[in-house]
Amino acid sequence: MKIIFTRDFCALIISVAIVGLGIGATFPLTSIALMQAGYGSHVIGILTAAQAGGGLVIVPFVGRITSRIGAHCAITSMVWITSISTLLMQLTSNLVAWTFLRAISGAALMMLFTITEVWVHQLAPDRSRGRIVALYTTNFTLFQMAGPLLVSVIASYPGWRFALCASIFLLALPGLSIMRISPDMGQVGNNSNATRKTILPRMLAPIIGVGFFALFDTLALSLLPLFALHHGISTERAVVFGSAIALGETVCAFFLGWLADQVGRERIHFGAAIVVTLLLPTLLLVTTQPWLYWPVLILLGAASGGVYTLSLSAIGERFRGPSLVTASSLIGASWGIASFLGPIVAGLLMRMNSPDALIVVLFIGIILFICAHLWEQYAARAETQG
Numbered sequence: 001m002k003i004i005f006t007r008d009f010c011a012l013i014i015s016v017a018i019v020g021l022g023i024g025a026t027f028p029l030t031s032i033a034l035m036q037a038g039y040g041s042h043v044i045g046i047l048t049a050a051q052a053g054g055g056l057v058i059v060p061f062v063g064r065i066t067s068r069i070g071a072h073c074a075i076t077s078m079v080w081i082t083s084i085s086t087l088l089m090q091l092t093s094n095l096v097a098w099t100f101l102r103a104i105s106g107a108a109l110m111m112l113f114t115i116t117e118v119w120v121h122q123l124a125p126d127r128s129r130g131r132i133v134a135l136y137t138t139n140f141t142l143f144q145m146a147g148p149l150l151v152s153v154i155a156s157y158p159g160w161r162f163a164l165c166a167s168i169f170l171l172a173l174p175g176l177s178i179m180r181i182s183p184d185m186g187q188v189g190n191n192s193n194a195t196r197k198t199i200l201p202r203m204l205a206p207i208i209g210v211g212f213f214a215l216f217d218t219l220a221l222s223l224l225p226l227f228a229l230h231h232g233i234s235t236e237r238a239v240v241f242g243s244a245i246a247l248g249e250t251v252c253a254f255f256l257g258w259l260a261d262q263v264g265r266e267r268i269h270f271g272a273a274i275v276v277t278l279l280l281p282t283l284l285l286v287t288t289q290p291w292l293y294w295p296v297l298i299l300l301g302a303a304s305g306g307v308y309t310l311s312l313s314a315i316g317e318r319f320r321g322p323s324l325v326t327a328s329s330l331i332g333a334s335w336g337i338a339s340f341l342g343p344i345v346a347g348l349l350m351r352m353n354s355p356d357a358l359i360v361v362l363f364i365g366i367i368l369f370i371c372a373h374l375w376e377q378y379a380a381r382a383e384t385q386g
Contacts, residue, residue, distance in 0.1 A: 008179050009123065015175035016116055017139040019079065022168040023109070024147020024246065025154075026086055027221035028239055029161060030102070032151065037093070041226050041355070045347020047099055048222045052214075052339030054103030055110030059333045062114050063325060071115050076176050078108040079169055087166035106336075114332045118325055121316040130265060133313045134257030138250050141305065145246030148221070148239050199327050202318055205372040209269070209311030210331050211338035212365040216304045218339045219346055220245045223358055230355040231287035244294055248301025249308075256306040257313070265310050265317070270373055272306030276366045279303065280359055307369060338365075 031044045066074045085105040089098055117136075124132035154161045200207075221242045228238035260268040279300045286292045312331070319327045342361065349357035 011175040011179045012116060012119065013136055013139040015172040015179075016113075016136070017143040018172040018175070019082070019109070019112065019169060020140040020142075020144035021147055021150070022082070022086070022165055024144035024221065024242075025150045025168065026105075026147070026162075026165045027218075028148045028225060028242060029151045029154075029165060030089075030098075031222050031225065032239070033158070033161075035226070039095075040347075040351055041223060042347040042351045043095070044222055044226070045343035045345075045350075047095075047102055048218060048343035048347075049340045050099045051102040051106035051109075052218065052336050052343070054106030054108075056333060056336030056340055057103075058107040058110050059114070059329055059336060062111050062329055062332070065111065066115060071119070072176070072179060075112055075115055076173060078112040079172050079176065081105070081108040082112075083166045083169040086169065087163055090160065090162035090166070106339075110332055110336060114328055117312065117331070118328045121312075121324055121328070124316060128261060129316050130257035130260035130310065130313050131254060132257075133316065134253040134309050137305065137309050137312070138253040141246050141249040141253065145243050145250055148243045148246075152236055152239050199319065199323055200330060203315060203327055203330065205269075205369065205376045206311040206314040207330060207334040208369045208372045209273075209307045209314075211334040212362075212369050213304055213308035213311070214335040214338040215342035215365050216362055217308075218342055219358060219362065220301075222343060223346055223350065223355075226350070227283075227355040227358045228287065231284075233287060237293070241293075241297060244297035245301035245304075248298035248303075249305030251298070252302035253305050253309050256302070257309060260310055260313065265313055266373075266377070268306065269310040269314070270370070272303045272310065273366055273370050273373065275303035276300065276307065277363070277370065280363050280366065283359055284356065304366075307366075 027048070030047060034044050034047065069077070082105045085101040085108070088101050092098070120133060120136045121129075154164055224241050224245075225235075225238040228241050229235065233241075256268055256272065279296060282292075282296055283300075286296045315324070315327045315331060342365075346358055346361045349361065
């Protein structure tokens with residue numbers, strides 16, 4: 001655990017956390033701006049998916065770009081690109097332009113997080129991997145949680161709200177500038193496609209786990225407020241729904257990481273998924289019982305965050321060196337696909353049926369993870385016995 005006291009690690013997690021603040025503010029602000037302009041959930045879902053689509057497109061090129069310009073330069077460049085694309089949203093209200101700018105931002109953010117996650121895995125020892133990864137995700141989520149709270153303050157100032165979000169991203173640059181260590185992404189060579197074929201079968205459950213959390217996190221920030229508004233909850237409280245979920249992800253992530261280090265990641269991983277499965281249907285009850293808002297949403301956020309954090313830990317356990325870089329790129333692809341398709345499917349289903357379709361989409365996602373986890377356990381036992 002000495003790693004957490006190093007200057008470079010602190011600079012990295014704080015910088016990534018500030019980026020999380022910008023993301024946490026930009027997502028719900030975009031949804032509110034579109035809703036105020038008269039667009040429905042399907043348009044919001046498509047625009048949210050555009051950001052994920054940009055991330056998905058950049059995934060195959062992360063290693064190549066980073067090996068050419070260096071990891072440090074790549075990270076700082078991505079922060080600048082994200083800030084500028086967000087600022088330009090303040091200068092136009094054209095929906096096509098907004099879609100294009102969200103896609104650019106998504107590509108930049110995907111590259112940034114792929115690089116930083118590899119670096120964290122390279123530094124974390126196995127005996128404390130769960131805690132280190134949890135610390136990384138907790139700092140990010142803690143600041144992301146503050147994003148919707150910030151939106152509740154600045155949403156009524158349309159003349160500068162996106163400009164403020166753009167300036168938040170730039171606050172990450174000082175920390176990144178003092179980092180001396182960066183991940184060696186140059187190890188990814190021309191055989192990365194062949195490597196993926198050997199790695200993919202060994203990470204089915206982590207891929208689906210990250211995909212579920214990407215879906216959950218994206219919908220919580222973009223479409224969950226609309227779900228709440230449909231059930232008669234005020235705009236101020238609906239926006240804070242995402243913050244309550246992020247609070248749960250934050251306050252419990254380190255504890256779950258510690259617990260996984262003590263009693264085994266697989267047990268805690270499966271338990272977190274079961275808690276999510278049990279809590280998702282209760283969201284309908286939460287909307288009619290205000291006193292349940294915070295307890296249920298915080299616990300749901302904690303369990304879903306646990307699925308994500310422990311999926312990342314599983315990748316660090318199973319892979320090293322170039323394989324770790326390739327595995328992280330596959331994780332990025334999973335995040336991109338789920339974030340891209342999830343808002344489109346959920347937005348259309350909410351429009352065609354009812355906002356309650358949001359619960360169905362999330363429920364299917366967590367069931368898929370549970371099935372993949374059980375299949376991995378069965379395959380591991382069969383291999384051991386054979």
